[in-house]
Amino acid sequence: MKFWPSALVLLLIHVLVLGAGFVAPYDPAAQNRDLAFVPPMRVHFSHGKPVVYGMRAEGDTYREDPQRVYPIRFFASGHLFGVDDPGRIFLLGTDEFGRDQLSRIVYGGRISLAAGLAATALTLVLGILFGSLAGLYGGWCDATLMRLAELFLALPWLYLLLGVRAFLPLSLSPGGTFLLLAGVIGAVGWARPARLIRGIVLTAKEREYVYAARGFGASDAHLVLHHILPQARSAILTQASLLVPQYILAEVTLSFLGLGVGQPAASWGSMLTPVREIAVLTAYWWMALPALALLPVILCYYRLARVAGE
Numbered sequence: 081m082k083f084w085p086s087a088l089v090l091l092l093i094h095v096l097v098l099g100a101g102f103v104a105p106y107d108p109a110a111q112n113r114d115l116a117f118v119p120p121m122r123v124h125f126s127h128g129k130p131v132v133y134g135m136r137a138e139g140d141t142y143r144e145d146p147q148r149v150y151p152i153r154f155f156a157s158g159h160l161f162g163v164d165d166p167g168r169i170f171l172l173g174t175d176e177f178g179r180d181q182l183s184r185i186v187y188g189g190r191i192s193l194a195a196g197l198a199a200t201a202l203t204l205v206l207g208i209l210f211g212s213l214a215g216l217y218g219g220w221c222d223a224t225l226m227r228l229a230e231l232f233l234a235l236p237w238l239y240l241l242l243g244v245r246a247f248l249p250l251s252l253s254p255g256g257t258f259l260l261l262a263g264v265i266g267a268v269g270w271a272r273p274a275r276l277i278r279g280i281v282l283t284a285k286e287r288e289y290v291y292a293a294r295g296f297g298a299s300d301a302h303l304v305l306h307h308i309l310p311q312a313r314s315a316i317l318t319q320a321s322l323l324v325p326q327y328i329l330a331e332v333t334l335s336f337l338g339l340g341v342g343q344p345a346a347s348w349g350s351m352l353t354p355v356r357e358i359a360v361l362t363a364y365w366w367m368a369l370p371a372l373a374l375l376p377v378i379l380c381y382y383r384l385a386r387v388a389g390e
Contacts, residue, residue, distance in 0.1 A: 083387040086380040093377060097189035104183035105162045105169055109344040112168065112178030117364050118142055120173045120181075123152070132169050173366040176354060181366060185373050188346035192335075193377070195262045195347075196328035200320055202266025203327075207273025208316070212304050214274070215281025226278070229271035241268050241330060242339070254345040261340055265330045273319050277312055284308040321385030325378040332374065348373060 096103050119142060121132050126149060134148030150167030154160065163169045172181040210229070214222040232240075241264065281304070284290060290307050298307075309316075334340040335349025336356075343350065348370040355361040355368050 083384055086383040086387075089376055090380045090384075093189070094193065097186060097193055100183075100186040100190060102158065103160050104180070104186045105159050106180040106183045108179065108184040108187040108346045110179060110183075112174065115168065115170070115174055115178040116176050118170050118174040118178070119364075120366055121170050123171075126151075132163060132167065134167060172369055173364070175351070175367065176360075181351075181369060184346040184351055185348070185370055188348045188351055188370065189373065191258060191341055191345065191347035192328050192331050192349065192374075195258060195265065195331040196324045196326075198262040199266035199269070199327040199330070200323040202263065203269045203323055204273055204316060204320060206267065206270035207319070208277050208309065208312075210270060211274040211277025212281055212308070215278040216285060216300060216304065216308075222278070225274065229274050232268070232271035233275075237268060238330075238333070241265065241334070242337070254341050257341045261331060261334060265327050265334075269323065269327070273316075273323075276315055276319065277309075280312045280315060281308050284311050318385050321381050325381040328374070328377065 114137075115135065118135055121135070122144070123130050123132060125131065130152040131149050132152060133144040133146055134150065135142040136145045148167070150163040150169070152161055152163055152169065156162055161169070170180055170182070172185065174180060175184070210225050214225040285303070285308060287307075290303060293303055293307055331340060331347065332349035332352070335347045336352050338353065340349050341347050351370040352368065354364075360367055
């Protein structure tokens, strides 16, 4: 039962991301050019009710205006919370275009988390397929696939990923870029799961019940799906728990470098692009908040992997 705390945290994060249209107070692409780089607003209480103050620009900074009070309304206008116009509520501040950081973090999680999950699914499918073929048939098939796997393992995966992604078209729609990104990340990482599955298949195919099933006329596909792969279930789950955070970081890295989903779509990596300039990071610290959103996701997935491996 050690996995329950981490599983619940991940479930909560994924539910919030899936319900971004309800949780986020604004459209992630909506711009407020007059409210660029607004710092995170503080919540005050007036007569026991939460309120925010209007923000007044003073040079390059903003000050709260206590004369402009906007009560926070919950479950209004199809959102979890919000304020009436002309008020604005930016609990995590705004970016250089005046876009709400909280809304973009919640919506951006859709792309980053989905990319990690989709790429992991592709990697495991390829790893199970190639590992099963290599372990089941041996010979030249085993030698060819394992030499190819060793080549992928020997190459630095990050540089390989950057090279492959940079070679592919950059001018794609956000949806096309997402599919391409998940495909590239997933296709690059199949070697390690394939070697693991190969070892399990080599051991399992020598079991007596596998010989018995083959004697009754079971096909190779039936043997793998019903008699061999069930023994690899814990190993596959462990690999999935390790690969998802790794691939989320890969998507964040590519988007941070400008090779991921482009504007105006939000992902955690593209949101971190402005902090490449040290002046932005030092003056507007809240621009680095998407990196903090990664921490619970990464830590919880690795915790699940540790529990699954015990």
